[in-house]
Structure formats: C-alpha cells, structure tokens
Amino acid sequence: MNSLLMSALCAVVMLSGCATNEVTGKSELRLMSPAEEQRLGEQQYSPMRQQAGGDYVADPGLQAYVSRVGQSLAVFAERELAYEFVVVNDSSWNAWALPGGKIALNRGLLLAMEDEAELAAVLAHEIVHADAGHSANQMSKAQLGGLGIEILGALIDAPGTRQAAQQLGQISFAAVQAKFGRDDELEADHFGMRYMVSAGYDPQGAVRLQERFLQKFGAGSSNNLFASHPPSAERVERNRATAAQWAEGGRVGRDEYQAATKRLRITQAAYEHYDQGREALTNEAANEALIQANRAIKIEGREALFYELKAQALLALDRKAEALKEANLAVKLNPDFHRHYLVRARIHRAMGRADRAEDDYRQAQQRLPTAEASEFLGEALIDSDPVKARALLTQARDLGGDLGDKAQAELDLITLMETPASLVQVRVTGAGDVQLVTLINHAKVPVRHVRLAPADGGPLLRVRGTFDPGEHALTELPQGTLALAKHWQVVSADGVSLR
Numbered sequence: 001m002n003s004l005l006m007s008a009l010c011a012v013v014m015l016s017g018c019a020t021n022e023v024t025g026k027s028e029l030r031l032m033s034p035a036e037e038q039r040l041g042e043q044q045y046s047p048m049r050q051q052a053g054g055d056y057v058a059d060p061g062l063q064a065y066v067s068r069v070g071q072s073l074a075v076f077a078e079r080e081l082a083y084e085f086v087v088v089n090d091s092s093w094n095a096w097a098l099p100g101g102k103i104a105l106n107r108g109l110l111l112a113m114e115d116e117a118e119l120a121a122v123l124a125h126e127i128v129h130a131d132a133g134h135s136a137n138q139m140s141k142a143q144l145g146g147l148g149i150e151i152l153g154a155l156i157d158a159p160g161t162r163q164a165a166q167q168l169g170q171i172s173f174a175a176v177q178a179k180f181g182r183d184d185e186l187e188a189d190h191f192g193m194r195y196m197v198s199a200g201y202d203p204q205g206a207v208r209l210q211e212r213f214l215q216k217f218g219a220g221s222s223n224n225l226f227a228s229h230p231p232s233a234e235r236v237e238r239n240r241a242t243a244a245q246w247a248e249g250g251r252v253g254r255d256e257y258q259a260a261t262k263r264l265r266i267t268q269a270a271y272e273h274y275d276q277g278r279e280a281l282t283n284e285a286a287n288e289a290l291i292q293a294n295r296a297i298k299i300e301g302r303e304a305l306f307y308e309l310k311a312q313a314l315l316a317l318d319r320k321a322e323a324l325k326e327a328n329l330a331v332k333l334n335p336d337f338h339r340h341y342l343v344r345a346r347i348h349r350a351m352g353r354a355d356r357a358e359d360d361y362r363q364a365q366q367r368l369p370t371a372e373a374s375e376f377l378g379e380a381l382i383d384s385d386p387v388k389a390r391a392l393l394t395q396a397r398d399l400g401g402d403l404g405d406k407a408q409a410e411l412d413l414i415t416l417m418e419t420p421a422s423l424v425q426v427r428v429t430g431a432g433d434v435q436l437v438t439l440i441n442h443a444k445v446p447v448r449h450v451r452l453a454p455a456d457g458g459p460l461l462r463v464r465g466t467f468d469p470g471e472h473a474l475t476e477l478p479q480g481t482l483a484l485a486k487h488w489q490v491v492s493a494d495g496v497s498l499r
C-alpha cells in the first residue's frame, strides 16, 4: 500500500492503529503496540537464539565488544527500546532483529567484516528494523493477510508444525528470516547510516559491506544464507549516494575490530572442522566426525559445540562412557544451550539410566521445547499424570519429525484409557444366526482385554486376543452371542505400549 493512500485511509477511517513512524515520519497502520513489541521480543529472544545455535561463549570479550558498539548506536535510535545485542554460534553470514530491539549477529558474519565501521553498519541496520517497527509490521501485515499463522508456525526444520509453534508461543526462525521488503531494506540502510554518523562512524563502512555481500552472494541471489537481507546493486548505489551527504571521515576502528575478533580469526579453522564433522555425522560417518571434532578441539579448547560433536560421534560408535565425559564438558562450558542436554540425555538412555535422561530432557525442554524431549517426558507421565502427558505428547506429535508417529501412538494409549469407544468400535452385520462381527481398532497401537457392552444395557462380553491396528473379524465369539443386541459398544480396551 503506498504511503499516500495509507495517510488518506488513516485520516478518513481514523483507525486506532494509525501512527506516525518515529524513524521515517510516515503515517502507517500499526497493529502491534509498543508493549506488545517488547513482550514479543523478550519472550522470543532466548528460544530464537537456542534455535540459532546458542550464544557464542568461547570469547566473552567479543560479546562485550559487539554489545558496546551496538549500544553506542542504539542511543541515536528514535524510540527508546530495551536494545540487546548477542553473537550466536552459527557460521553463516546473517543477522536478525526481533520486535522490541532484540538483535543477534552470527559468529560467521563477524569473520566477513574487517573493521568496526562495518560492524556498526550491520548493527545500525538491524537497529532500524526494530526502531522503525519493520519486524513488528511485517508480522502484523502477514496476520492481516491471514498468513500470520503459517508464517509464525513454520519452524525451520520441522514442516507441519503450525499448532505446535502456536502452543509453544514460539516464533519460527523462518518468520524472522523471512525477507523484508525492498523498501524496508533500503530504509534500514539509509537510517542506519544516519545512526552510524551520529555515533561518529565512517558511513563508508556500510558501502564496503554491501559491496562484499553482493560479491559473495550475487544480485538477487536466492542464497538463503542471507535471505533476510538480500544484497543488490541498488543497495550499493543507494548507500554510496547516502554516504556522499556527509564529509569524508569518521571512525573506522580497524585495529580495535581486529583485536576484538582475534580469537575468532585464530580459531576459524576449528569451526570449519566442526561444520565438516557435523555433516559427516549426518551422513553416518561417525569416525570422520570424531576426527574432525578432535581437530577442532585441538585449535579451540573452549568451544562447547566441539565436545558435543565428539560426544555424538562417540555415542554413534557405541563408546558410551567416553561420550558421557565429552557431553559433561559441553554442558560445563555452555550450560545455557539446550542441545548439550539433549545429547547427554541420549547417552544416559543408551546406558539404561532413564532417570538421568529425564533430568537432562527437562533441562533441554526449559531452554527450547523439542519433539524429542516432549516425547520422552510425556511418555514417562502417561500413567501418573495423563493430562500433562497428553499436552507434552501433543506437542511432540505436532513438532513432527520421526517422533510424530510414536507420540501419536502414546496419545492413543491415553485415549484408550479415557474413552476407548472413540478408538475401538464393533460392528455387527448380517441377520439371525449368520452374523459377521468386526472389531475396528483405529488406534496406532495394538489393543487387548477388550470388553463390550450392549448399547441398551446387559451383561458385558469379554473378547479374547490382541488386535493390531485395523479391522478384525471376531470368529471366536460363541455363535449368536451378539444377536442378543443389535448395537454394542467397547467399554474398555488396553493399549499395548510400544516400550
């Protein structure tokens, strides 16, 4: 919608959500209040970081440095948001901003930059996305078009997860990584450079950075590594023109940047080994994964992810005790990352220690709900707390993946306890002595101890045998038994656990 039409609409209809954008000065429709933006940002910042590989903790000095540069720019933002900046542990070139000023930068992107002015360009660009409400507006627009649920529900590597994401109140990575419109990108570049200049930085940093992105990804590239901020020749040109407004000069901060990212540069090869090791693990080449993990650890001994990879490789090689030692190290080095607990839980399971696995799954689940932990924790509660078990198993089923069917089977166990007739039915066909009696098991588990009752009252009938999912002719019933009544109902049936 163009801005003129928007202003007219706002003036005539007097929509309550119309407001002047503090950054651009344009009139626009706003469906998210500042309080909502803040709440959403605060609620999602942590799970989003968990999905993005966790925080980079091997060099706390680098986190502090990025945060300092970010805050020095944020003071020039138009809206006073609770800005936060964090480096997440991912090798790809990307950065994102949640509504409310919660910003993250990938470790890999830091290696793509050469000086503090370039870092300032990225951070200022993200600040504008939050400050001008781009992130919030994008979600609102999507909701207006009825697409909100889809976008919010599309968790990255789990298709069909709409309900789950809604239940968990999680915003997907895909939603935040979704492409901003061309206008939003140009706006973020333009006003970001203003904030840079206000903070004393050389705006040429933004030009150099865009040139590098364009060189790496190409114009109109569909490379999804940088999908949220597609580079273009237009952006380079516009940044050049914007920078020309100001006299040359400003802080570049090459030495400071090189010093702050020194450890990252020295250990870059370690992360390459790690990325290769993870790929090897995906391809079930555990020995190769172990070799790569050891190489990575030799270069950078403080990175929890490397010990996690080593633990996974050792577990795949059935070296459980050694795997546990490495998983303990991973948890010790980064106790905030959910995946280290998931990996350790798997090791405990392989060692037959369900109680310890449960503790670790709980730790993982607190940080980021996953199908794996939901399934395990839900299954453990089927008998003692079916209500809670149902909630967890529903979550596991809706998160999909390999565990979806298992979770559904476990949900059926609960349903069989509560309302057996909804999953197991009996059908009588024929007349007189010639009758066909069929038991239909709709559950995803076998059932046994089935008992039937006539619909209009009378003695119960016990059916012997175990019945797999599907239809079964009941041939062992005494002939004529079911002629006593036309309609029968299943009053109880035990599900057979897959355990």
Ligand SMILES: [Zn+2]
Pocket: 125, 129, 180, 184, 185, 188, 228, 229
């Ligand atoms: Zn952007």
